[in-house]
Amino acid sequence: MSDDRRLDVLRAIVEDYVATQEPVGSRSLVERHHLGVSPATIRGDMKVLEDEGYLTQPHTSAGRIPTDKGYRMFVDRLATVKALSPAERRAIERFLSESVDVDDIVQRSVRVLSQLTSQVAVVQYPSLTRSTVRHVEVVSLDGDRALVVVITSSGRVEQRTIQLPAPLTDQLLADLRARLVPVVLGERLSKAAVKVADLIHTFEPVDQPLVAAVVATLTQTFSDERSDARIVVGGTSNLARYGAEFDTTVRPVLEALEEQVVLLKLLGEASSGVTVRIGGETGFDTLAGNAVVASAYGGDGSRATLGTVGPARMDYPGTIAAVAAVARYVGRMLDDA
Missing domain, CATH: 3.30.450.40 (GAF domain)
Structure with a gap:
């Protein structure tokens, strides 16, 4: 038996079974696929494919259907990727x-x-954890709340609203942005989390509790693996x-x-x-x-x-x-x- 013909038979059976959801017989293969041999020859090919584990026969009088091994052979050696129109x-x-x-x-x-x-x-x-920081922003909201926004290189936007121990002054907010952005821009999130933590002690002691609250939220955002x-x-x-x-x-x-x-x-x-x-x-x-x-x-x-x-x-x-x-x-x- 020709190996090429046996592969053609397997390919035809996979295609017909996918299309009809019915076991495939030798006569229908000859009629649909013009394999150039008789149904008796095809039956012999199918028997060999069954013995080798590529096909199975669900009922004695039925045709054959592919096994997982048959599908694997089809994918590995027979399937040509169908180009999208x-x-x-x-x-x-x-x-x-x-x-x-x-x-x-x-x-x-x-x-x-x-x-x-x-x-x-x-x-x-x-x-998110493999991304780098494209932009980070801290926005003062009403009262003692703030919004932290992180935009990553993958286009993800993470927003967190936080409660602060006191309202952010305009001066502190501007100072925080000025120090924060150069430190984290372009850094992997895991490295950015470490760098922002080091910022806290660069501020005046009176401002450190506010900065620490912002940094804690940023660190959590940078380290949040749930998004993955x-x-x-x-x-x-x-x-x-x-x-x-x-x-x-x-x-x-x-x-x-x-x-x-x-x-x-x-x-x-x-x-x-x-x-x-x-x-x-x-x-x-x-x-x-x-x-x-x-x-x-x-x-x-x-x-x-x-x-x-x-x-x-x-x-x-x-x-x-x-x-x-x-x-x-x-x-x-x-x-x-």
Whole structure:
């Protein structure tokens, strides 16, 4: 048997099963894919693929369906990334370019990714702790309150309102800004947290309690790692298409969506390019019937991940192309922000 033909048979079975959700028989393969051999020859090829673990037969008289190993072979050796159409690329770029801030970018990314793939989309917020300080501002509010604003290199804006032991005078506020900005501008947040703490003792003793309150808030903002665990999920309604497989496909995904730690782990392995994890490769037995397609996005200062979660019988070429495209556009927007 020709290895090339066997790969063609596997590719055809994966494509047909994804499209029809029905086991694929030899006669339908010959009719749909013009493989140039008889159904009997195709049946022999299918038997070998089954013996090698790439296919399985759910019932004696039924056709074959791919196994996780079969999908993996398809992704690794057979799947050519389906190029997005110019209209799709323009639509993504236009939709994302209308974002007004990082929150809007993330929300729009989830929407467009779930629409393109018809899967559940998951987008992690850009990292805050890896970012640098682009701008910091302290604004005096009414009475003894103040607003601290931190803008990072990833475009994130963090705002904290604090209660002070006394009102900030205009002179102290101006002095604080003048000393604060040169110290933290361009610094990684972790280093900025250390530098602002050293500022307290540079002020007059009478002003140090006020400065210490501002510095404490800034330090907390710079050191807050919770933002790295923020994710947004969209497209859960797409799971309705798989209602007949609720226990094997839909329920495990819904349970995973409730556990943010699980989602972060599923996306976390994506470091460069698109990563595909199928069935047991996800590291969660409950997701045996599902797959995750993920990609990192953004530069070193804002690196995070996004991707899709769905059934193992997904359109891998189309999903890989969509995830890669959205990651590329989002990363570009953050770099230009």
